[in-house]
Amino acid sequence: MNPRDLELTLAAARAVGPCPPGEEAAWTEQVRARAVHLYTLADTVSGDLQRLDSAKQFTATLLTVRVEATSTRGILVVRNTSGELERLRTDRGDSDAGRAMIERARALVGHRLRVYRLNEQMASNAKLQVRTVVHLTDHGPDTDPIHEHSAKDNVLAAAEGDKDAARRAWQDAGLPETGSVSVSQLAAALAQLPAAEDTP
Numbered sequence: 292m293n294p295r296d297l298e299l300t301l302a303a304a305r306a307v308g309p310c311p312p313g314e315e316a317a318w319t320e321q322v323r324a325r326a327v328h329l330y331t332l333a334d335t336v337s338g339d340l341q342r343l344d345s346a347k348q349f350t351a352t353l354l355t356v357r358v359e360a361t362s363t364r365g366i367l368v369v370r371n372t373s374g375e376l377e378r379l380r381t382d383r384g385d386s387d388a389g390r391a392m393i394e395r396a397r398a399l400v401g402h403r404l405r406v407y408r409l410n411e412q413m414a415s416n417a418k419l420q421v422r423t424v425v426h427l428t429d430h431g432p433d434t435d436p437i438h439e440h441s442a443k444d445n446v447l448a449a450a451e452g453d454k455d456a457a458r459r460a461w462q463d464a465g466l467p468e469t470g471s472v473s474v475s476q477l478a479a480a481l482a483q484l485p486a487a488e489d490t491p
Contacts, residue, residue, distance in 0.1 A: 299326045342425045346407035352433040354478045356396045365393035374441045379424040403433040436471035460484045
């Protein structure tokens with residue numbers, strides 16, 4: 292037995308606990324199943340850490356989270372420190388990792404985050420890349436005011452240049468015509484925009 296297998300077996304045995312008298316067969320199966328689980332978990336964690344090592348890091352505020360109908364991926368709109376919007380995608384929502392990231396992101400709308408992003412090739416078209424978020428570190432709610440011109444530019448950019456849609460979203464969210472707005476107000480305006488078509 293190699294050292295790794297022995298360590299996994301011992302860790303599994305500790306997790307399962309002492310073997311009750313007369314239940315050796317059932318206990319052995321529990322230890323075996325736990326050891327296999329630990330092995331596959333280590334493999335998954337190793338892949339996750341490799342993605343983190345390769346990821347670009349930047350600070351941004353999360354404004355909206357939507358789920359793309361065709362791919363089930365989460366679409367995150369963040370505002371970076373230069374005031375520009377960036378769209379990021381999660382892993383597929385029908386995977387454990389994708390579903391967990393979508394739920395985590397929904398709880399962090401309006402927060403300033405450290406974003407870990409990868410540029411990954413699309414499975415359906417190797418010539419295209421998508422910006423995939425692989426981790427979010429929470430730095431708490433973003434309470435800094437946003438200048439009205441910057442906020443209106445953000446809404447217009449999110450509306451893909453449609454001035455009427457941007458104006459309606461601004462008004463429907465109840466934002467003032469003049470003066471700075473909060474992150475939550477900007478997020479509310481973006482939430483009023485119709486969902487964009489699924490895009491890479």
